[in-house]
Amino acid sequence: MAEVLVLVDHVEGKVRKTTAELLTIARRLGEPSAVFVGAGFDAAKESLARFGAEKVYRVESPEVLEHLVVPQAELLAQLVAEKSPAAVLVPASPEGKEVAARLAVKTESGLITDAVDVQAADGGVATTQSVFAGSYTVAATVTKGTPIIAVKPNSATPEEAAGAAADEVVDFTPSDAAKGARITESKPKQATGRPELTEAAIVVSGGRGTGGDFSKVEDFADSLGAAVGASRAAVDAGWYPHTSQVGQTGKQVSPQLYVACGISGAIQHRAGMQTSKTIVAVNKDNEAPIFELVDFGVVGDLFTVLPQATEAIKASKD
Amino acid sequence: MNIVVCVKYVPDAQAERTFNASDNTTDRENVDGLLSELDEYAVEEALKIVEAGEGEVTVLTVGPDQAADAIKKALQMGADKGVHVNDAAIHGSDAVATSLVLAEAIKKLGDVDLVITGMASTDGTMGVVPTMLAERLGLPAVTFASELTVDGGAGGTATIRRDGDASTQTITATLPALVSVTDQINEPRYPSFKGIMAAKKKPVETWALSDLGVDASQVGLDAAWTKVSSFDARPPRTQGEIVNDEGDGGSKLAAFLSERKFV
Numbered sequence: 001m002a003e004v005l006v007l008v009d010h011v012e013g014k015v016r017k018t019t020a021e022l023l024t025i026a027r028r029l030g031e032p033s034a035v036f037v038g039a040g041f042d043a044a045k046e047s048l049a050r051f052g053a054e055k056v057y058r059v060e061s062p063e064v065l066e067h068l069v070v071p072q073a074e075l076l077a078q079l080v081a082e083k084s085p086a087a088v089l090v091p092a093s094p095e096g097k098e099v100a101a102r103l104a105v106k107t108e109s110g111l112i113t114d115a116v117d118v119q120a121a122d123g124g125v126a127t128t129q130s131v132f133a134g135s136y137t138v139a140a141t142v143t144k145g146t147p148i149i150a151v152k153p154n155s156a157t158p159e160e161a162a163g164a165a166a167d168e169v170v171d172f173t174p175s176d177a178a179k180g181a182r183i184t185e186s187k188p189k190q191a192t193g194r195p196e197l198t199e200a201a202i203v204v205s206g207g208r209g210t211g212g213d214f215s216k217v218e219d220f221a222d223s224l225g226a227a228v229g230a231s232r233a234a235v236d237a238g239w240y241p242h243t244s245q246v247g248q249t250g251k252q253v254s255p256q257l258y259v260a261c262g263i264s265g266a267i268q269h270r271a272g273m274q275t276s277k278t279i280v281a282v283n284k285d286n287e288a289p290i291f292e293l294v295d296f297g298v299v300g301d302l303f304t305v306l307p308q309a310t311e312a313i314k315a316s317k318d
Numbered sequence: 319m320n321i322v323v324c325v326k327y328v329p330d331a332q333a334e335r336t337f338n339a340s341d342n343t344t345d346r347e348n349v350d351g352l353l354s355e356l357d358e359y360a361v362e363e364a365l366k367i368v369e370a371g372e373g374e375v376t377v378l379t380v381g382p383d384q385a386a387d388a389i390k391k392a393l394q395m396g397a398d399k400g401v402h403v404n405d406a407a408i409h410g411s412d413a414v415a416t417s418l419v420l421a422e423a424i425k426k427l428g429d430v431d432l433v434i435t436g437m438a439s440t441d442g443t444m445g446v447v448p449t450m451l452a453e454r455l456g457l458p459a460v461t462f463a464s465e466l467t468v469d470g471g472a473g474g475t476a477t478i479r480r481d482g483d484a485s486t487q488t489i490t491a492t493l494p495a496l497v498s499v500t501d502q503i504n505e506p507r508y509p510s511f512k513g514i515m516a517a518k519k520k521p522v523e524t525w526a527l528s529d530l531g532v533d534a535s536q537v538g539l540d541a542a543w544t545k546v547s548s549f550d551a552r553p554p555r556t557q558g559e560i561v562n563d564e565g566d567g568g569s570k571l572a573a574f575l576s577e578r579k580f581v
């Protein structure tokens with residue numbers, strides 16, 4: 001069976017959920033081989049094996065990470081040439097997409113980004129994407145080279161399957177051209193203790209309607225174990241960090257449940273949440289466009305509705 | 319400092335966007351278009367750099383006749399000149415082919431220090447053209463810049479701040495380089511009356527594929543490395559229950575959530 005390369009997304013060996021999803025998808029297409037760049041392989045090995053990685057190609061040199069995506073693209077191109085994989089799967093993060101874009105040009109291969117489903121199809125790979133702010137679903141295939149697919153988080157339910165995770169250190173040296181860009185400083189963000197926006201099963205977002213006070217939104221989110229998001233209006237006002245922005249120029253989320261609080265539902269916001277399974281809104285204005293999308297809506301003041309809901313949810317858990 | 323800004327003409331996101339049923343490509347004829355809003359940030363950033371120092375801003379677009387509007391808008395904002403690559407063979411090109419045409423056009427322009435692009439187009443939203451373009455030109459790329467500082471001296475650099483999930487990074491690339499910018503980077507200006515008048519006299523060149531030495535077989539729908547096999551309008555969401563808060567809105571919300579097993 002042909003190999004399928006999966007670029008591992010990890011922080012110091014702590015493997016992110018998207019990698020388990022990619023390994024699960026890879027098993028539909030062939031035999032998963034993880035590609036692990038950076039430090040922390042020992043910590044990562046167990047979870048790579050648990051989700052079915054038969055092999056792990058790894059490169060330890062910190063140089064590769066310091067120089068961003070180009071060395072990773074060169075490494076994958078080298079592996080594509082050596083192993084002739086059936087496909088290469090990367091996470092559809094900004095960095096993953098950059099690696100994929102360079103790899104596509106290097107290997108003259110078709111690239112599909114933001115896939116929400118990937119299946120094997122007559123000898124190739126068939127993908128599904130959601131376009132135009134979620135108003136259309138398109139099916140696509142790669143017609144040239146090795147299919148390179150950037151897959152969105154939450155596109156598969158991780159399924160365990162024992163793999164050998166036999167590791168092989170790859171003989172790889174980045175080219176000089178790969179060193180043109182360099183990370184000179186990296187300030188870690190403070191952890192919020194909440195789930196990550198794009199991976200969360202539930203997302204609760206606040207908008208201009210919070211007037212800058214996100215405490216009720218956060219309390220409600222915590223009662224549900226949810227991630228907290230924000231509209232651009234709230235981000236532009238400096239009330240919440242940009243990395244929490246949901247929408248066209250922020251994160252595209254597709255959780256089981258999305259709750260919009262004090263958000264009107266502009267097209268650019270919809271672009272980031274329209275494909276959520278269940279949508280709920282709390283808004284004072286019964287004509288807010290967000291209500292066109294909801295499974296359940298409360299016309300009311302979020303400062304009274306949310307605390308009451310939070311209390312009721314907490315009470316039901318006791 | 320010679321800056322090229324890549325701008326795309328896109329169907330208006332506020333309009334009903336759709337596909338051509340005949341070949342599954344984006345419908346660009348029946349939907350009003352405009353300069354991709356996200357590319358206005360790229361134009362603005364280029365203008366700021368030139369205004370703070372010296373140099374020239376060239377806007378470059380690859381697209382059909384109407385794409386001239388995107389160039390016009392950028393010239394009205396203050397860019398110095400425009401290049402429009404327009405060729406019937408380009409219809410249906412994917413990111414790979416688009417990046418090839420852009421790369422050849424930039425090579426033809428010659429001496430370029432900095433290429434600035436938007437973070438993603440508002441229609442395709444793949445956000446991969448900038449990186450592909452950098453790969454083809456052999457340039458370092460720093461993408462998703464929320465802040466950009468350019469040092470144009472000898473051995474010049476472009477330094478950006480990128481706001482990531484885990485960290486905020488400072489990234490430096492040696493010039494010539496490609497930078498893609500987010501909508502956090504600046505506030506794009508509106509064209510002034512003076513700008514609108516001045517734009518009428520600014521030079522715009524129109525190039526065909528033959529001017530770039532690109533063979534028609536390398537672009538367009540038939541050359542695409544990926545193929546859209548079908549498209550379906552997502553069934554519109556049906557509105558569910560809406561309740562007015564009469565003192566019990568929160569309880570009703572909690573009840574809905576537990577009925578759906580979210581609690």
Ligand SMILES: Cc1cc2nc3c(=O)[nH]c(=O)nc-3n(C[C@H](O)[C@H](O)[C@H](O)COP(=O)(O)OP(=O)(O)OC[C@H]3O[C@@H](n4cnc5c(N)ncnc54)[C@H](O)[C@@H]3O)c2cc1C
Pocket residue numbers: 206207208209210230231232233234245246247248249250251261262263264265266267268269272282283284285288300301302303355356501
């Ligand atoms: C290029 C571009 C990209 C963009 N990208 C994004 C993006 O990624 N994400 C995004 O979100 N936006 C984006 N936008 C902005 C978007 O167009 C809207 O301006 C934005 O989403 C509005 O945010 P909002 O809904 O919080 O604010 P508003 O539209 O002002 O809505 C606030 C809502 O809160 C309600 N409200 C007020 N007080 C209360 C209360 N006490 N209780 C309950 N409800 C209350 C009001 O009735 C109103 O409906 C983008 C715009 C552009 C031009």
Ligand SMILES: Nc1ncnc2c1ncn2[C@@H]1O[C@H](COP(=O)(O)O)[C@@H](O)[C@H]1O
Pocket residue numbers: 323324325326327354356357360378379380381413416420434435436437438439440442443444445446447448
């Ligand atoms: N046809 C085009 N002409 C000029 N620039 C383009 C074109 N397509 C994409 N770009 C540039 O690449 C960026 C990202 O586009 P995309 O990869 O399509 O999301 C845009 O913001 C533009 O700066």
